[in-house]
Amino acid sequence: MRVFAERNNFARPAALRGPLFRATAIDPMTIQRKPGCACGGSCPHCQNIEPSREQLKEELCVGVSPGDGPERCEFTPHEMRRLVAMRFAAQGLTSRALMILSRGDPHLTTIARRVFHVQDPDMAAIRDTVSEILEKLINTPIECGTCSDETCHDAAVPAYTMNDLSAIVLCRRFFRMSLTDMRRTLIHEAGHATGMDLARTTEESYCREDHAVECVDPCGNLTGSLLGNVDAWARFIECAGFTL
Numbered sequence: 001m002r003v004f005a006e007r008n009n010f011a012r013p014a015a016l017r018g019p020l021f022r023a024t025a026i027d028p029m030t031i032q033r034k035p036g037c038a039c040g041g042s043c044p045h046c047q048n049i050e051p052s053r054e055q056l057k058e059e060l061c062v063g064v065s066p067g068d069g070p071e072r073c074e075f076t077p078h079e080m081r082r083l084v085a086m087r088f089a090a091q092g093l094t095s096r097a098l099m100i101l102s103r104g105d106p107h108l109t110t111i112a113r114r115v116f117h118v119q120d121p122d123m124a125a126i127r128d129t130v131s132e133i134l135e136k137l138i139n140t141p142i143e144c145g146t147c148s149d150e151t152c153h154d155a156a157v158p159a160y161t162m163n164d165l166s167a168i169v170l171c172r173r174f175f176r177m178s179l180t181d182m183r184r185t186l187i188h189e190a191g192h193a194t195g196m197d198l199a200r201t202t203e204e205s206y207c208r209e210d211h212a213v214e215c216v217d218p219c220g221n222l223t224g225s226l227l228g229n230v231d232a233w234a235r236f237i238e239c240a241g242f243t244l
Contacts, residue, residue: 060155061147071149079175083142086179090186094134097240101127108240114217115236116226129196130237136193137186145169159185161192168193178211184234191230206231215239 075083101108101123112121145152151160152171158181159170168189174182191197197204207219207229218235219226226232 064147066150093241136190187234
């Protein structure tokens with residue numbers, strides 16, 4: 001998601017910068033994946049994690065209005081560990097997609113047709129865009145957003161990219177998503193950070209919700225060319241990165 005409204009000025013703490021995540025990161029959470037769940041083992045269902053009353057109030061922004069307090073926060077140690085792992089996973093998957101694109105795998109042309117709804121995709125241009133998204137995944141600062149942030153106050157928003165493309169903001173509910181959805185969201189926001197949809201004048205559209213990697217027609221709920229849709233790029237990178 002990228003917001004278009006002007007943001008209030010505020011003093012930002014030192015931002016969390018991408019190069020910190022170039023080292024190998026291990027997800028510290030115990031995997032207890034249940035049969036048939038596509039999350040990889042980290043969702044609350046698999047781990048039998050019931051959010052506390054305080055956590056639910058925080059995630060739903062109960063009793064807080066935009067502007068009530070600071071818009072930025074510090075990630076907890078648990079959130080920081082999860083963020084390191086998820087950003088590394090997103091970078092790794094995008095790097096693999098770029099590698100497979102660079103070797104000219106013809107199967108990716110088929111995937112591009114299915115995801116972007118174009119008959120004759122320019123694979124060189126697609127490779128260049130994936131490279132830009134990877135660069136943003138590595139270098140774009142990531143900040144923690146509170147319920148006082150007008151965008152994070154929206155219960156449907158797990159993350160967004162600043163208007164000036166200077167940072168990606170993660171709302172607290174981001175960390176209640178599955179592994180697949182967290183990784184996909186980071187790639188999605190990195191797509192916004194490239195500026196590919198700055199000229200968009202219509203409301204942002206999303207591929208259908210699917211917590212697994214689906215490559216036959218993941219954006220079948222949308223029509224027309226999706227080459228300017230960052231959600232479609234996140235789905236393409238998933239499918240390309242998991243190509244054998």
